[in-house]
Amino acid sequence: MKKPELLAPAGDLHRAKTAIRYGADAVYLGGQFFSLRSRASNFTLEDIQEACAFAKAHGAHIHVTVNIIPHEEDFTGLEEYLKKLEEFGVTAIIAASPYIMETARRVAPKLQIHCSTQMSVTNAQAIHFLKDTLDIDRAVLGRECTMAQVKEITNESPVETEAFIHGGMCVNYSGRCTLSNRMTLRDANRGGCAQSCRWSYHVYEQDKEIAGEPLFTMGSRDLCAAEYMYPLMEAGVSSLKIEGRMKTEYYVACIVSAYRHLIDEIAETGKPLSAERMAVHQKEILRGENRETCTGFYSGDAGEGTLIYHANSNADVNHDFLGTVKKVNDNGTCVIETRNVFATQEKLEFLTPGKENRNFVLETMVNDKTRETIAEIRNPMTLVEIAVPFEVQENDILRRYR
Amino acid sequence: MKILTILCENKEQAAKNLSLGCDEVILVLKDGCFSALSGCTVEEITAIAKENSKRTAVLMNRLFGQEEIEQAQKTLCELLPQVDAVLFADPALLQQAKLIHMEHKMIYRPETLLTSAKDGAWWMAQGLQSVQISPLLTKEEILEIAANVPHAGLQIHGRLLMSVSKRKLLDAYASYHAGTSLHEKDGLYLREDSREGRMPVYENAYGTMIYTDYVQESFAYVPEFLAAGLERFEIDTYTLKDEEIRDAITMYRALLDGRTITDIYAQAHADLPLSSGYYGQKTIK
Numbered sequence: 001m002k003k004p005e006l007l008a009p010a011g012d013l014h015r016a017k018t019a020i021r022y023g024a025d026a027v028y029l030g031g032q033f034f035s036l037r038s039r040a041s042n043f044t045l046e047d048i049q050e051a052c053a054f055a056k057a058h059g060a061h062i063h064v065t066v067n068i069i070p071h072e073e074d075f076t077g078l079e080e081y082l083k084k085l086e087e088f089g090v091t092a093i094i095a096a097s098p099y100i101m102e103t104a105r106r107v108a109p110k111l112q113i114h115c116s117t118q119m120s121v122t123n124a125q126a127i128h129f130l131k132d133t134l135d136i137d138r139a140v141l142g143r144e145c146t147m148a149q150v151k152e153i154t155n156e157s158p159v160e161t162e163a164f165i166h167g168g169m170c171v172n173y174s175g176r177c178t179l180s181n182r183m184t185l186r187d188a189n190r191g192g193c194a195q196s197c198r199w200s201y202h203v204y205e206q207d208k209e210i211a212g213e214p215l216f217t218m219g220s221r222d223l224c225a226a227e228y229m230y231p232l233m234e235a236g237v238s239s240l241k242i243e244g245r246m247k248t249e250y251y252v253a254c255i256v257s258a259y260r261h262l263i264d265e266i267a268e269t270g271k272p273l274s275a276e277r278m279a280v281h282q283k284e285i286l287r288g289e290n291r292e293t294c295t296g297f298y299s300g301d302a303g304e305g306t307l308i309y310h311a312n313s314n315a316d317v318n319h320d321f322l323g324t325v326k327k328v329n330d331n332g333t334c335v336i337e338t339r340n341v342f343a344t345q346e347k348l349e350f351l352t353p354g355k356e357n358r359n360f361v362l363e364t365m366v367n368d369k370t371r372e373t374i375a376e377i378r379n380p381m382t383l384v385e386i387a388v389p390f391e392v393q394e395n396d397i398l399r400r401y402r
Numbered sequence: 403m404k405i406l407t408i409l410c411e412n413k414e415q416a417a418k419n420l421s422l423g424c425d426e427v428i429l430v431l432k433d434g435c436f437s438a439l440s441g442c443t444v445e446e447i448t449a450i451a452k453e454n455s456k457r458t459a460v461l462m463n464r465l466f467g468q469e470e471i472e473q474a475q476k477t478l479c480e481l482l483p484q485v486d487a488v489l490f491a492d493p494a495l496l497q498q499a500k501l502i503h504m505e506h507k508m509i510y511r512p513e514t515l516l517t518s519a520k521d522g523a524w525w526m527a528q529g530l531q532s533v534q535i536s537p538l539l540t541k542e543e544i545l546e547i548a549a550n551v552p553h554a555g556l557q558i559h560g561r562l563l564m565s566v567s568k569r570k571l572l573d574a575y576a577s578y579h580a581g582t583s584l585h586e587k588d589g590l591y592l593r594e595d596s597r598e599g600r601m602p603v604y605e606n607a608y609g610t611m612i613y614t615d616y617v618q619e620s621f622a623y624v625p626e627f628l629a630a631g632l633e634r635f636e637i638d639t640y641t642l643k644d645e646e647i648r649d650a651i652t653m654y655r656a657l658l659d660g661r662t663i664t665d666i667y668a669q670a671h672a673d674l675p676l677s678s679g680y681y682g683q684k685t686i687k
Contacts, residue, residue, distance in 0.1 A: 071517050071539070072546055099520035118515075123471040125494035132497070133528065142465070144568040149468040156468075172565040173465065176513050179565050181538055182614060183594060187685035189514060189538075197565075201592040203575065203584075204600065211579045215595060218571055297568070304574040 001270045004232070005239040006263060007063065007162065008256045013047045015252050016062075017054055021353040021395060022253045023260030026061040027051065028094060030245060033081060034066040034074065035191060045084055052089040061091035065245075066104070067116040069175060069189035070097050082108040094140065096175060101134045112137040114162065118175035118189070122149070124156035131158045138162055138238065143169055147228055147298045151235040160238035165225040166255055166285070167243025169296055171197045171218040171307075198308075219308045224293035226282050229262055230272040250321035250339075253351055253397050254288025260354075284357075287402065290317040322348065325396040326383065333385050334392050335368050342400065343376040350388070351397040359401045360389050403553075404628060404658050408637040408651065409461060409560075411439045413450050415639075416458075422648055423655035426457035428489060428636070434462040434477065436491075436513075436566045438604035438611050438640050444477055448484045459487035463511055464608060466492050482507050487531055496528065505529040509555065509634075513563055514538060522551035532634055537562050541623055541681040548630040555634025556627065558620035559650050561602060561613035561641055562679065571610040572603065599675065602641050613640060616677035619650075621667060623681055624657045646671050 008024035010016035016027045029051065030042045043051065048064065055062045064085055068074055082104050085093065092112035095101045101113050113136045120142040121127055127139045138160040141150060145163070154161045170177065177188055179196040186192030198219035203210050223243070225232065232240060240263070242255055262281040266273060273281070286293065294306040323336040342348065342362070349359035365374050368383035377384060407426035410416040416427040429450060432441030442450070451458035460481055466474045475498040481488060482504040489511040490496060499505045510516065510525045511534040525533045532553040535544055548554050572584035584590060584605060591600040592612060599615025620627070624635065635654060639647050649670055653663050668676050 069515055069517050070521070071543060072519060075518070075520060096515070097518075097521050098524040099518065102524060119493075120465050122465050123468045123492070123494050125471050125475070125497050126492055129493040129497035144465075145467070152468045171569060171571070172567045175515055177565040178514060178538060178562075179612070181680075181685050182564060183597070185683065185685050187538070187687060189517070190685070190687045192685070192687045196594070200595040202595065203572075203603075204591040204593065205587070206589050210584075211575065211581055214578075216571075216575045216592065218567065218569075220569075302569050304577045306569065307571070307574055307578075309575075309578055 001233055001267050002236075003263060003267045004237055005061075006256065006259055007239045007241040008252060009167070009242055009245040009247065010051075010252065011042075011245045011247070013043065013051055015247075015249050016043075016051045018249050018395070019252050019256050020055055020058050020060045022256040022351075023353060024060060024256050026063055026091065026239070027055065028063040028065055028241075028245075030065040030191075031081065031085075033077065034068050034070070034100070035064075045088075048085065048090065049088045056089060062089070063092040063094055063114065064090050065116070066093045066095045066100055067118055068097070068100075068191065069118065070100065071190070074190070075099070078103055079107045082111065086110050092137065098134060101136065105135055114138040114140060116140055116175075117142055117164070120144070120173045120175060122153075124153045124158075127153070127157045127159060127161075140164075140241070142174065143223070144173065144297050146300055147231050147235075150232065150237060150298075154235045154237050161236075162239035162241055163225075163232060163237045164223055164243060164296075165229070165232065165240045165259065166289075167222055167247075168291075169220045169223050169243075171220045214309045217307070217309060220302075221294040221306050221308055222289060222291040223296045224282070224285060224289065225295060225298055226259075226262060226285055227278060228295065228298045229259075230266050233263070233266055248321070249324075250397065250399070251288045251290075255285060257351060257353065258284035258288070287320065287399075288317065320400045320402070322398045322400060323384075324398070325350075325392055325394050328392060328394060329385070332389070333387050335383055335385050336398055338377045338382045338384060339380050341376070341378055347401040349399055349401040350390075350392055351399060352392065353396075358390055363387055403633055405457065405555075405634045406637075406651070406654055406658055407457075407459065407555075407634055408647075409437065409439060409639050411639075412442060413446065416450055416454070419647070419651060420454065420456050422651040424456070424637075424651055426459055426486070427454070428459040428461050431460050431462045431477070431481075433607075434460075434464055434474065436464050436563065436608065436611060437461060438602065438606075438613070444480055447481065451484050451486075457486040458484075459489060459509070460485050461489050461511075462495065463489055463491040463513075466494060489534070496530075500529070506531055509534060511555075516547075517543070519547045519550035522547050522554060526551055526553070534634070534636070535632075537618065538680050538685060540684050541626070543684075544627060544632070544681070545630040548627060548632040552631065553633045554631070555636060556620075556632060557618065557636045557638055558624060558627075558654065559618055559636075560638030561616075562618055562638075563611060564601065564614050565612045566609055568609040570605055572605040614677075614679075616675045616679070617642070618679045619667060619676045620678065620681070621653060621657065621663065623678065624654060628658060646674060
């Protein structure tokens, strides 16, 4: 079975490298202009250039979001920007504005054009139109598509399709929601979305309030399409996309690593996985996910079970990321840059690109600066030396074992 | 050309609004729209168009799923020869219109996506009759597009559609509370917990639509829009009462005909939460 591209998000250069190390075939990122998610730590041109070089060295690709719904003043510098992206070796831009797509084709013809989910493509005929008029190379399907629709669209599409497999979901049709604009004046279509859909609302019938606590909300559970990976791969979807340019390094590492293993296992066997194997992969995926998840529209109508009416209940994720390996010593120890509280005698595990996770009990810990032996870490960004009973490498992630 | 146009639910409304001074009625197509207005069938629209001595347009702005698109394209083919224009959002409809050489009857109306003259010009280059400018723009931005994109339109009055979800959000909430279904129920509003405004919300088979807590008005702006070249001036009637619609048509008609209006709409309809929306207030990134 052909392996689709695993496409991961990155909010900065460090996360882009993490995604590639943990198995992403391609990373999508936003520059400082022309991109949604203006509050992500967006990439400078130098960062994009470095990301491209890093990706090339690892056989991966860089896609750049140029997916703003532009106002007149937003076009300034567009041509030069697109030419730079092409020069750096960016594989594709993800765009929603026809003018931006047309300009890219004209001034930077080596760039592939991927039609953004902001266009809410939900049928193959719309893709035919976009192919005929803008010569797009790929269509990112709307998150409103069911699995049956994804299959049929992909079958009839004149270009590659890309589908979301994991992460936050717009509850409304992407690109057509102005809740944030109204509530905060922050333009959702120019990167300022305040996620007002996740706020609480009273419902009235004429003047009488109905229901009550918990209040109405449109807050969606995150998408987790692990159980749809085989159908998506069988349908021939070219790229499987993880959402989350605002997410942490830990999220990127966990989710990318977990889906990498899942895709590889399905591709190797050419069959749907057993319930037991799927449970193993799902457990891994959920280690990085701090919201409850659902299968979105893949299973049909996305009803009550896809919405969150209560406080977030998966806060463990925020406590699990303990640090990254900064240095590996010859004597069976390594230096960790810490991120969370942990102590000796705790069972911990290493997340290593391309390997199964390995766990151990932390026996000793030394402050790398003072050389003082310590039993507990309380401050983040402390450098500590720990003994590890197996080989690790720089940038590996240390987390709590669960 | 200047066209005062209005969304209508049925034959009676269409006739009344035309008699009040509209140049065109936009009939809401049943099962083909993101609109809380109830719609007309193809047969009803065809009958209305035949009797109508002025322009008849159809709102068909839904995004269609793969299994629906063939039927939607058939419906479009039935409608196009009978009407003056079809307002669409799904590019698949334009693809079909091109096949039967009727793209000149198509109006691109994607709610929020048309925010620049450059994108407007691209769409017009596809042979369209018109494009509808996003209501999220400032007066200056609208003037810029109107001056550079021939035949452009804008919703000038009524509640603006703020969001559309394919999910049945009201029904899901009712189900969570084990309450009575809120599906296809009129008269529902949302109020954000820390704000006062009430936003009409309606759910039907195609999802949940939320409208602005205010009613857009453009009385002070229409002369400038007209002078800049804007051609289509649209009124959405959702939640508006008959007299509110009547006065809006009368006053906009006068403005479009170059007459000065002396009546003040806001005084006559003091209960309406009128606002000039984003005309004087630019959104931030």
